[in-house]
Amino acid sequence: MCRVVVAVGEGPDSERVMRQLAQDGCGLILATSFGYLEPALKVAADFPAVKFAHAGGYKSAPNLATYNGRFYEGRWLAGWLAGKSSAKGVAGYVAGFPVPEVVQGINAFTLGMRAANPQAQVRVVWLNTWFDPAKEREAALTLVNQGADVLTNHSGSPAVPQVAEEKGVGLIAYTSDMARFAPKAQLAAVTHHWGPYYTQLARQVLTGSWSGQPVWAGMKDGLVQLSALNPALPAAVKAGLAQQQQALVAGQLQPFAGRLVDNTGRERQTAGAVMPDAAIAQMDWLVQGVVGSVPGR
Structure with a gap:
C-alpha cells in the first residue's frame, strides 16, 4: 500500500x-x-x-x-552559470527561512557566481516563510529593481519564475523545472x-x-542535478558547465574549500582548508559577495 x-x-x-x-x-x-x-x-x-x-x-x-x-553542490554550479549569464554581475536570491540549508545555498551560489565573475554580487531578500506567492513576487520585484538580472529562490511557489519571465531577467529555478512558468527566462534548474x-x-x-x-x-x-538547461545557452557555457559538474561529481571541486571570508570581512576559513560536514551543517554566516545578512545574527 x-x-x-x-x-x-x-x-x-x-x-x-x-x-x-x-x-x-x-x-x-x-x-x-x-x-x-x-x-x-x-x-x-x-x-x-x-x-x-x-x-x-x-x-x-x-x-x-x-x-x-x-543541494549546495547544485547551487554552486547554478551560481557559476549565473555568473556567466549576468550582464550586470548582480543576482537576486529570494530566501525562505534562515536555516543552515538555505544559508548553504546562498553561499554556494555566491561562490560559484564569483568563480565566473569575481566582482559579482548576490542580493538576498528573506521571506520568513516557505510558501507565500504574494511575498515571493514582491521580493523578486524588489531584487529586480535593485539591479538583479538573474533570479533564484528557495521558496515554494512559481512566483519568482513568473517575475523573471515578466521582467525579462534570467532564472535559475529550484526544486523542479519551472520552464512552463518561465520558458524564456529559465537558464537551468537545480532539481531534486x-x-x-x-x-x-x-x-x-x-x-x-x-x-x-x-x-x-x-x-x-544523482540526488541533486542541474537540469533543464536552456537550449539557447552558448555552447562554450554548456561545455564549461559540464566541466565544472564533472569536477564536482569527482570531488575535485568542493564548494566550501579554500580561503573563505564572510561579508563583514572576517576570515572564516584559511587557504588550503576544506570545510567539514559538521561546519557546513551549522552554517549561519554569509560569504563575501552577498549583500544582506542572516536574520537574528
Whole structure:
C-alpha cells in the first residue's frame, strides 16, 4: 500500500496526518518538510514498529532516520552559470527561512557566481516563510529593481519564475523545472531526485534491513542535478558547465574549500582548508559577495 497526502501544513496538521497513516498500517512514513520534524518524532515514539524518514532533520530516533541532499553542490554550479549569464554581475536570491540549508545555498551560489565573475554580487531578500506567492513576487520585484538580472529562490511557489519571465531577467529555478512558468527566462534548474532513495528505504523496510543511518547525498549520487538547461545557452557555457559538474561529481571541486571570508570581512576559513560536514551543517554566516545578512545574527 502506498498513500500520498499533499498540502499538509507544518505543525499539528502534519502530526494528525502521520498518526493516521501509522494507524492505517503504513510501515514507512516519509516526512518531507523541515517543519514536520517534531510532529514526526512524537508519532514515531507512539508507533515504534513504524519506520519514519524526515527530510532535513537534525534529530533522530530508533525508528526515525534523517535524510538530506547536498543541494549546495547544485547551487554552486547554478551560481557559476549565473555568473556567466549576468550582464550586470548582480543576482537576486529570494530566501525562505534562515536555516543552515538555505544559508548553504546562498553561499554556494555566491561562490560559484564569483568563480565566473569575481566582482559579482548576490542580493538576498528573506521571506520568513516557505510558501507565500504574494511575498515571493514582491521580493523578486524588489531584487529586480535593485539591479538583479538573474533570479533564484528557495521558496515554494512559481512566483519568482513568473517575475523573471515578466521582467525579462534570467532564472535559475529550484526544486523542479519551472520552464512552463518561465520558458524564456529559465537558464537551468537545480532539481531534486528522491525516487531512488525512497525505493531503497522501502526495500529496507520490506526486507528488515532498515539501518536508520542518516543520509546526506549529492550530485555524485544523482540526488541533486542541474537540469533543464536552456537550449539557447552558448555552447562554450554548456561545455564549461559540464566541466565544472564533472569536477564536482569527482570531488575535485568542493564548494566550501579554500580561503573563505564572510561579508563583514572576517576570515572564516584559511587557504588550503576544506570545510567539514559538521561546519557546513551549522552554517549561519554569509560569504563575501552577498549583500544582506542572516536574520537574528
